[in-house]
Amino acid sequence: MAYQILKGFEQSFRWYSRITGAAQQRFEQARWADAQAASRERIAIYDQSLAAVVSDIYQSLHPHLQDKTFWLDLKHQYLKQLADHPQFELAETFYNSVIGRLFKHRRIDDDIMFVLPSRCYLAGQVRQSLVNQFDASGTINQTLLAIMGRYRFKLEFEDMPRDLGYVERYLRDTFSTRELARIRSVEILQPVFFRNKAAYLIGRMWADDRQIPFILPILHNRQGQLFIDTLLTAKRDLSVLFGFARSYFMVDTQHPAEVVAFLQELLPNKKHFELYISLGYYKHGKTVFYRNFLQHLQQSQDLFEAAPGIRGLVMAVFHLPSYGVVFKVIKDEFAESKKITRQHVKDCYRLVKMHDRVGRMADTHEYVNFRLPRHRISQALLDELLDVARSSIELTDTEIIITHLYIERKMTPLNIFLEQETDEQKIHHAIDDLGLCIKQIAAANIFPGDMLHKNFGITRHGRVIFYDYDEICYMAERNFRELPRSDDPYALDTLSVAPDDVFPEQFEHFIVGKRHLKALLKQLHPELMDPRWWRQVQQEVARGKLKDVLPYPESQRFIRRYPAGPPG
Numbered sequence: 326m327a328y329q330i331l332k333g334f335e336q337s338f339r340w341y342s343r344i345t346g347a348a349q350q351r352f353e354q355a356r357w358a359d360a361q362a363a364s365r366e367r368i369a370i371y372d373q374s375l376a377a378v379v380s381d382i383y384q385s386l387h388p389h390l391q392d393k394t395f396w397l398d399l400k401h402q403y404l405k406q407l408a409d410h411p412q413f414e415l416a417e418t419f420y421n422s423v424i425g426r427l428f429k430h431r432r433i434d435d436d437i438m439f440v441l442p443s444r445c446y447l448a449g450q451v452r453q454s455l456v457n458q459f460d461a462s463g464t465i466n467q468t469l470l471a472i473m474g475r476y477r478f479k480l481e482f483e484d485m486p487r488d489l490g491y492v493e494r495y496l497r498d499t500f501s502t503r504e505l506a507r508i509r510s511v512e513i514l515q516p517v518f519f520r521n522k523a524a525y526l527i528g529r530m531w532a533d534d535r536q537i538p539f540i541l542p543i544l545h546n547r548q549g550q551l552f553i554d555t556l557l558t559a560k561r562d563l564s565v566l567f568g569f570a571r572s573y574f575m576v577d578t579q580h581p582a583e584v585v586a587f588l589q590e591l592l593p594n595k596k597h598f599e600l601y602i603s604l605g606y607y608k609h610g611k612t613v614f615y616r617n618f619l620q621h622l623q624q625s626q627d628l629f630e631a632a633p634g635i636r637g638l639v640m641a642v643f644h645l646p647s648y649g650v651v652f653k654v655i656k657d658e659f660a661e662s663k664k665i666t667r668q669h670v671k672d673c674y675r676l677v678k679m680h681d682r683v684g685r686m687a688d689t690h691e692y693v694n695f696r697l698p699r700h701r702i703s704q705a706l707l708d709e710l711l712d713v714a715r716s717s718i719e720l721t722d723t724e725i726i727i728t729h730l731y732i733e734r735k736m737t738p739l740n741i742f743l744e745q746e747t748d749e750q751k752i753h754h755a756i757d758d759l760g761l762c763i764k765q766i767a768a769a770n771i772f773p774g775d776m777l778h779k780n781f782g783i784t785r786h787g788r789v790i791f792y793d794y795d796e797i798c799y800m801a802e803r804n805f806r807e808l809p810r811s812d813d814p815y816a817l818d819t820l821s822v823a824p825d826d827v828f829p830e831q832f833e834h835f836i837v838g839k840r841h842l843k844a845l846l847k848q849l850h851p852e853l854m855d856p857r858w859w860r861q862v863q864q865e866v867a868r869g870k871l872k873d874v875l876p877y878p879e880s881q882r883f884i885r886r887y888p889a890g891p892p893g
């Protein structure tokens with residue numbers, strides 16, 4: 326059985342690698358729709374592989390008739406096989422999933438699974454073959470030429486000398502001559518990162534013993550040639566690129582732990598689990614998250630309580646004030662206005678998980694039978710959960726078990742932000758970003774449904790992100806209509822409205838409440854209130870047009886920074 330489980334994991338990883346390994350070809354051939362399909366397929370692999378292994382196991386033995394010695398021995402046998410395994414940590418997670426399935430996640434016991442990792446992965450052990458080293462003691466141009474010579478694509482660059490000129494100019498503008506003179510070497514991860522329509526080289530420069538992490542995005546021009554769009558070195562830009570509202574990167578490697586360790590050095594503020602998730606190992610990310618969470622529980626004393634903000638009609642949302650996530654439990658009954666079922670809610674959350682989230686929709690992680698220590702739950706929260714989500718709650722003397730929940734990154738709800746913020750500039754930026762967020766979600770083929778500002782959060786980087794998915798649908802599923810133009814005061818009363826009709830001219834009343842904010846949104850994003858704009862996006866989506874959504878500010882692009890081109 327231990328062999329069977331490992332074989333199942335390896336098959337699953339091979340399948341994963343096959344899809345990931347073809348990312349460069351999809352990029353070179355500009356097969357963007359295929360890239361999206363590949364992302365969805367890759368997310369689905371895990372559950373399919375798991376189901377196959379569990380069904381095989383049931384063919385050969387009855388798990389519930391085995392005693393504890395059997396499970397202890399199984400873990401021991403499995404561990405023996407992992408001795409030199411390059412993805413041992415992922416294989417442990419797969420094992421946990423199998424045991425979780427067999428016991429319906431009711432036994433969480435380190436004796437029979439890997440609640441704790443079997444061994445530590447020490448940072449600083451990244452193998453040489455994973456990182457390309459470049460000597461930087463020559464000129465900047467020589468170093469850049471050496472780098473671009475190493476990363477080969479089956480496409481021409483539109484104008485490589487121009488792009489290298491841009492990079493050099495950016496470096497000279499951003500760092501002092503003394504600092505640049507100190508740069509002795511450059512290290513870049515050997516695997517290229519692919520996502521949406523971009524390829525990224527990710528690495529660092531060493532200026533004496535100070536590292537300067539960077540990301541170099543490469544895009545296609547309209548003629549199908551490549552160009553370097555910018556160089557990112559600001560911490561914020563690097564962090565946003567790995568944000569929780571983005572799709573997962575495609576990074577072809579047999580050594581994910583080492584890629585993550587390297588990334589962790591570049592991005593010390595990112596959590597280990599976030600990096601695993603950003604590479605698409607979202608199940609292992611969940612394992613690492615859970616370990617981090619257990620550790621946090623031990624080191625903290627605060628109580629779980631309802632999340633700040635307006636209570637949801639569909640979700641009961643709570644948090645631990647000292648920890649950066651929220652927990653969402655589907656309520657037993659929904660308010661009258663919500664004509665949806667529990668399954669519909671789950672389907673919508675699943676859709677978002679599989680979809681390109683374009684940096685604007687928070688990723689969620691689904692847990693079954695999630696256990697929390699009872700003494701850490703505030704009485705008010707316990708009463709509330711028992712009141713609104715009784716069917717998802719089980720109580721023991723020491724624990725509360727939530728049979729189904731979603732975990733999602735905590736943000737400041739936009740309504741709270743707009744009430745509390747006094748800096749006009751920040752408010753202006755948030756409203757602008759709210760409009761942009763809705764537009765980008767629409768261009769990615771999702772109609773958000775309920776666009777009230779309370780359904781958005783704002784991150785510490787000031788980005789507005791959508792998080793309420795129970796009313797989403799594809800763009801094609803709505804009719805974007807004009808309100809009747811008539812002097813007849815009864816025209817509105819007699820207007821016949823089908824369930825799928827929406828009237829964008831009315832959106833201004835359904836996004837932000839305060840009059841001056843409505844006016845600002847309308848001034849910054851008048852298109853949102855124009856049915857023609859919505860229909861146009863709908864048509865573009867139907868034609869398969871995939872909008873470019875850059876994961877960094879437009880102002881960072883070389884063409885914006887240096888409209889006159891590089892010097893010389």
Ligand SMILES: Nc1ncnc2c1ncn2[C@@H]1O[C@H](COP(=O)(O)OP(=O)(O)OP(=O)(O)O)[C@@H](O)[C@H]1O
Pocket residue numbers: 632633634635636637638639640641642651653687733734735736737738775779780782792793794795
């Ligand atoms: N990621 C998050 N970070 C911080 N707070 C959140 C987050 N997600 C939800 N909340 C809080 O919980 C509330 C309810 O969440 P959500 O909008 O997901 O529930 P809902 O039941 O689907 O809402 P609705 O009634 O609009 O359908 C939000 O208004 C917000 O105050």
